[in-house]
Amino acid sequence: MAALDEIPRRAAAPAAPARRRPAVLRNLQAKIASLPMILIALVVFVGCTLWTVFHSFTTSRLLPRTDWAGLAQYRRLWGEQRWLVSIENLAIYGALTLVFSLVIGFTLAALLDRKIRGEDVFRTIILYPFALSFIVTGLVWQWILNPDFGVQAVVRSWGWTGFTFDPLNNPDIVIYGILIAGLWQGTGLVMVIMLAGLRGIDGEIWKAARVDGIPAWKTYLLVIIPMMRPVFVTALVLIGSGIIKVYDLVVAQTSGGPGIASEVPAKYVYDRMFRDQNLGQGFAASTMMLVSVAIVLIPWAYLEFGRRRKA
Amino acid sequence: MTRFASLAGMTAISVAAGSAWAVELEVMHWWTSGGEAAAVAEFARHFEERTDHTWVDGAIAGGGAVARPIMVSRILGGDPMGAFQFNHGRQAEELIEAGLLLDLTDVAEAQGWRDIVRPSNLLDACTVDGRIYCVPVNIHSWQWLWLSHKAFEDAGLEVPSDWFEFVEAAPALREAGKIPLALGGQPWQSTGAFNVMAVAIAGPEAYAQVMGEKNAEVARGEDYARVFEAAVAAREMAQGSNVQEWQQATNLVITGQAGGQIMGDWAQGDFQVAGQVAGEDYSCLPGLGVNEVISAGGDAFYFPVHSDPAVTEAQKELAALLLDPEVQVDFNLAKGSLPVRGDVNLDAANDCMRKGLEILAAGAVLPDGVTTLSPDTTGQIDDLMAEFWSTSMTAEQAQERYAAIIEAAD
Structure with a gap:
C-alpha cells in the first residue's frame, strides 16, 4: 500500500526531490509495472526449478511425492547406459553444431555481403528451412536418408550399386544424420544474424583496410570478427539453447534408434517422466541438465559481467 | 437448466x-x-x-x-x-x-x-x-509367430511348424532375398518378441518366475541363457527390416517380403483387412509352436x-x-x-482365433508383463532390449543387465 500511496503524492507535488528517496523507490511506476513479470519469473522459473530439484531426491512415480530417497535417483541415473549414451550424443551433436553453424553461417553471410546479384533470393532460400518445425525437418530428412527411397537409392539408380549411405540405420553414425538435419534447419538463422552484424560494420573500415592493402580474408578474421563480438554472443546463446533442448528432431527422425544409439538427455527426461511414470528419475536427469548448463554459464557470466562492472 | x-x-x-x-x-x-x-x-x-x-x-x-x-x-x-x-x-x-x-x-x-x-x-x-x-x-496374447506362405514358397521351402524349424529355414530365406524375421524398430516390439521367446524356450515356469515373482536367480540361470542365445540368432534374422511401426513389419509378412514376425494377436486384424486367409496365405503358431500357452494381457x-x-x-x-x-x-x-x-457365440472366428480359444479353454494362461511389472521396470527393459537388438551386445552381457533390472524391480 505504501507504494501505491506514493503515486498521487508525487503527482500532487511534482517538485518533490527524488534523490532523497531510497534506491528501491526510484522509478516506482516502472517497478510496479514489471512486478507481474518479476513474480512470474520467480514463481515459474525459480520456484519450479527448486520444486523439481527437491523432488529429484524423492521416490515420486506418477504423482509427486515427498518420500525422501537421498541420492538414489542420481546413483541410478549415472548407472544407466541410456543416460551415458545420451550425454555422449549431446556432446558430439553440441560441439559440431556449434562449430559448423557458426562457420557455415558466417561464411554464407560473408559471401552474401559481397554485394552479389540476387542476394534476396539466396537469403530467402537459405533462411527458409528455419520456418519449418523440427518435426517437419526430422521427417523430411528421415525420408532423404532412408536407404530405400532417399539419397542411397538415387545414387544406386545412377548405376553406382555399391553405394551405401544410411546413417539413420547405423548406430555408429546415426548422430551425424541428425546433425545434418539440425544444421540444415538452423544455419539460416545464424547466417541472418551474422549478415545483420556485417551490415552494421562501418564501410570506412573496409576502405581503410583496402588502403592498407590487407586481403579480405585477413580483414574478416582480424578486424571484422572481433568487432562482431556481440553478434557472436547472440548467435551462441541461440545455438546453445537449441542444442541443450534438442528433442523433437530426434523423435521425428529416429525416435532414439536404432536401439538407443541416438538418444538425447531431453528425451531421457521425457520418457522417464511420462512413459515410465517415474517423475523422480526424470527430475534427477533434468537437474543434471540444469547443472551442466550452469557449469558453462556461470563462469562465462562471471567473466562477462564481472569485467564490465570494473570497466 | x-x-x-x-x-x-x-x-x-x-x-x-x-x-x-x-x-x-x-x-x-x-x-x-x-x-x-x-x-x-x-x-x-x-x-x-x-x-x-x-x-x-x-x-x-x-x-x-x-x-x-x-x-x-x-x-x-x-x-x-x-x-x-x-x-x-x-x-x-x-x-x-x-x-x-x-x-x-x-x-x-x-x-x-x-x-x-x-x-x-x-x-x-x-x-x-x-x-x-x-x-x-x-x-x-503376445505369443504368436506369423508366417508368410508366399515367402516360403518363393524360397522353395515348407512352412515351418515351430520356431526351431523357422531358424533353420532362415539362411535359405535370406538367400531368396527375403528378410527371415520382420521386426519393427520400436523398443516395445523387441521386448515383446524377447518375452515370447522366453516362454517358448525357457518354458512357462521360468517365465512366470521372472515376470510374476521377479526372481533374479532364474533370470540369471541356464534357461534364460538359452533364451538370450536364441535372441542373438533372432537378431541376425531380423537384419534388414528397416521399419518402425509394427503394422509396417506385419505388412512385410503380408506381402511376402519377410518370412515371419513375432507379434501379438492384434496383427491378425491387419491380415484380415488385407484379405488374407489363415491357413492358406499365412500361418499362426501360438507359443512359437513350442509351448502352446498364451499370456492374457x-x-x-x-x-x-x-x-x-x-x-x-x-x-x-x-x-x-x-x-x-x-x-x-x-x-x-x-x-x-x-x-x-466365454459364453458368447464365436462361430465366425477364424483358424487362428480358434487356436487361441482352445488354449484359453485349456487354461494354459500366463501372467502378462504389463499386469505384473511397473511401467518403470518395463521402460528399463525396453531400453535394454532396444540396445540389445540394434547392437552386437553379447548374450551374457544382456542377460546380466536384464537380471539386474529384474532384481531391482518393485
Whole structure:
C-alpha cells in the first residue's frame, strides 16, 4: 500500500526531490509495472526449478511425492547406459553444431555481403528451412536418408550399386544424420544474424583496410570478427539453447534408434517422466541438465559481467 | 437448466427428449491401424445405437507410449475425457490411489462381472482394494509367430511348424532375398518378441518366475541363457527390416517380403483387412509352436471421475455396454483378439482365433508383463532390449543387465 500511496503524492507535488528517496523507490511506476513479470519469473522459473530439484531426491512415480530417497535417483541415473549414451550424443551433436553453424553461417553471410546479384533470393532460400518445425525437418530428412527411397537409392539408380549411405540405420553414425538435419534447419538463422552484424560494420573500415592493402580474408578474421563480438554472443546463446533442448528432431527422425544409439538427455527426461511414470528419475536427469548448463554459464557470466562492472 | 449446463463447464451438454441427459462422451484410445480402427468403430456404433449419448472419438496415433502420457496429463490437468483405454495392470495404479478414476463396483456387481469375465486375472488387474476400476474388453496374447506362405514358397521351402524349424529355414530365406524375421524398430516390439521367446524356450515356469515373482536367480540361470542365445540368432534374422511401426513389419509378412514376425494377436486384424486367409496365405503358431500357452494381457477402459452426474451416468452405461455379449463379439472379431467372456457365440472366428480359444479353454494362461511389472521396470527393459537388438551386445552381457533390472524391480 505504501507504494501505491506514493503515486498521487508525487503527482500532487511534482517538485518533490527524488534523490532523497531510497534506491528501491526510484522509478516506482516502472517497478510496479514489471512486478507481474518479476513474480512470474520467480514463481515459474525459480520456484519450479527448486520444486523439481527437491523432488529429484524423492521416490515420486506418477504423482509427486515427498518420500525422501537421498541420492538414489542420481546413483541410478549415472548407472544407466541410456543416460551415458545420451550425454555422449549431446556432446558430439553440441560441439559440431556449434562449430559448423557458426562457420557455415558466417561464411554464407560473408559471401552474401559481397554485394552479389540476387542476394534476396539466396537469403530467402537459405533462411527458409528455419520456418519449418523440427518435426517437419526430422521427417523430411528421415525420408532423404532412408536407404530405400532417399539419397542411397538415387545414387544406386545412377548405376553406382555399391553405394551405401544410411546413417539413420547405423548406430555408429546415426548422430551425424541428425546433425545434418539440425544444421540444415538452423544455419539460416545464424547466417541472418551474422549478415545483420556485417551490415552494421562501418564501410570506412573496409576502405581503410583496402588502403592498407590487407586481403579480405585477413580483414574478416582480424578486424571484422572481433568487432562482431556481440553478434557472436547472440548467435551462441541461440545455438546453445537449441542444442541443450534438442528433442523433437530426434523423435521425428529416429525416435532414439536404432536401439538407443541416438538418444538425447531431453528425451531421457521425457520418457522417464511420462512413459515410465517415474517423475523422480526424470527430475534427477533434468537437474543434471540444469547443472551442466550452469557449469558453462556461470563462469562465462562471471567473466562477462564481472569485467564490465570494473570497466 | 441453463445454470446447470453452465456449471458443467467444459463438458458439452445438450438436453434430449424426456428426462435423460444426452452426453458427448470423449473416448481416448490408440487404436489406429486398420483392424483396430474397425474394432473401435463397433464400440462407437453400439454405444450410439443403444443410448442417447454421442461417442466422440479421441484416437491418438503412435501407440501406447505416445498416448498414455497425453491421457495422464489430461486427467491430472483437470480436463478429463469421458473414458480412456489402457493396458490394465499397473499403469493406472497411482491414478486410482489418487482417487481420479471412477469406481465401477456397482455396475460390476449388477452385471455379475465376477462370474462372466474369464480368465479371472483380467478382472483382478482392474481391482484395487476390492473395488473395480476398469472394464477389460479383450484378451490379447503376445505369443504368436506369423508366417508368410508366399515367402516360403518363393524360397522353395515348407512352412515351418515351430520356431526351431523357422531358424533353420532362415539362411535359405535370406538367400531368396527375403528378410527371415520382420521386426519393427520400436523398443516395445523387441521386448515383446524377447518375452515370447522366453516362454517358448525357457518354458512357462521360468517365465512366470521372472515376470510374476521377479526372481533374479532364474533370470540369471541356464534357461534364460538359452533364451538370450536364441535372441542373438533372432537378431541376425531380423537384419534388414528397416521399419518402425509394427503394422509396417506385419505388412512385410503380408506381402511376402519377410518370412515371419513375432507379434501379438492384434496383427491378425491387419491380415484380415488385407484379405488374407489363415491357413492358406499365412500361418499362426501360438507359443512359437513350442509351448502352446498364451499370456492374457489386454486392453481395458477406465473412466475418470467427473463432477457432473450426467457424465457419470453415461460412463456407467458405456461400461456396462462394453461387456455386452453382442458388442464383445463384434469388437473382438474385428480386432482379432479374444472376448473376455466365454459364453458368447464365436462361430465366425477364424483358424487362428480358434487356436487361441482352445488354449484359453485349456487354461494354459500366463501372467502378462504389463499386469505384473511397473511401467518403470518395463521402460528399463525396453531400453535394454532396444540396445540389445540394434547392437552386437553379447548374450551374457544382456542377460546380466536384464537380471539386474529384474532384481531391482518393485
